[in-house]
Amino acid sequence: MDDGPRALDRRTASLATALMLDVPPMPCIVPDGVFDAWSWCESDVIEWRRPADAPPILRETPAIDGQNPAGLVFVMREECTLLPRELARLHAFGYGLDGELALAPYAIDDATDLLYANRLRPRDVFWLAASTLDALVWGLHDWAHFHNHGPFDQPAMTELQCDLVALAWLRRNAARIGLDDACLTTVARDLARLSRKRFDEEQLASPVADLDALFLGPYPETL
Numbered sequence: 362m363d364d365g366p367r368a369l370d371r372r373t374a375s376l377a378t379a380l381m382l383d384v385p386p387m388p389c390i391v392p393d394g395v396f397d398a399w400s401w402c403e404s405d406v407i408e409w410r411r412p413a414d415a416p417p418i419l420r421e422t423p424a425i426d427g428q429n430p431a432g433l434v435f436v437m438r439e440e441c442t443l444l445p446r447e448l449a450r451l452h453a454f455g456y457g458l459d460g461e462l463a464l465a466p467y468a469i470d471d472a473t474d475l476l477y478a479n480r481l482r483p484r485d486v487f488w489l490a491a492s493t494l495d496a497l498v499w500g501l502h503d504w505a506h507f508h509n510h511g512p513f514d515q516p517a518m519t520e521l522q523c524d525l526v527a528l529a530w531l532r533r534n535a536a537r538i539g540l541d542d543a544c545l546t547t548v549a550r551d552l553a554r555l556s557r558k559r560f561d562e563e564q565l566a567s568p569v570a571d572l573d574a575l576f577l578g579p580y581p582e583t584l
């Protein structure tokens with residue numbers, strides 16, 4: 362069994378670039394009750410890998426318009442039998458993956474609940490495969506869910522909080538990722554537009570009058 366994770370690292374080292382992104386815990390700024398266990402596990406780092414031959418991330422048009430795009434895969438370091446899983450190589454291409462397993466793409470909510478219920482530290486379970494900017498943004502968004510449990514009975518508010526954390530993490534690591542200010546602005550506006558749509562769909566007033574200003578500004582102290 363000495364051939365597990367280290368074998369994977371040897372095989373993928375020349376195919377993918379790996380970065381440990383700095384993802385510290387952030388304060389909860391949405392009303393009490395949206396989350397029932399904020400920061401039950403303090404986030405610290407996420408290992409992000411990307412195929413070495415993928416085009417530079419800035420060359421892509423960032424269009425953040427849907428949940429969990431293709432190319433976003435949480436690859437298991439070792440098989441986690443508690444979680445729905447599939448072969449990682451069916452979803453993550455260009456990493457040299459073989460028999461490694463990944464969280465099933467439909468199971469983000471299951472992982473949010475089961476990691477919390479079993480007190481499994483996300484970074485001990487997964488590394489993130491994300492080949493594009495939208496995949497990375499959603500990967501960070503899901504990473505926020507994985508460390509902050511909520512009943513998800515206020516979806517627009519829950520998603521707003523996780524988007525703000527993901528954006529704060531993206532900004533913090535922007536230079537290392539290779540993102541410029543224009544790109545971060547585009548991501549912030551995309552997330553604001555999505556948030557507005559979610560509140561509209563729930564027929565709720567947005568908690569702030571100007572969601573664009575909220576996302577374009579620094580991480581808020583309160584809503």
Ligand SMILES: [Zn+2]
Nearest residue numbers: 502506520523
């Ligand atoms: Zn979400």
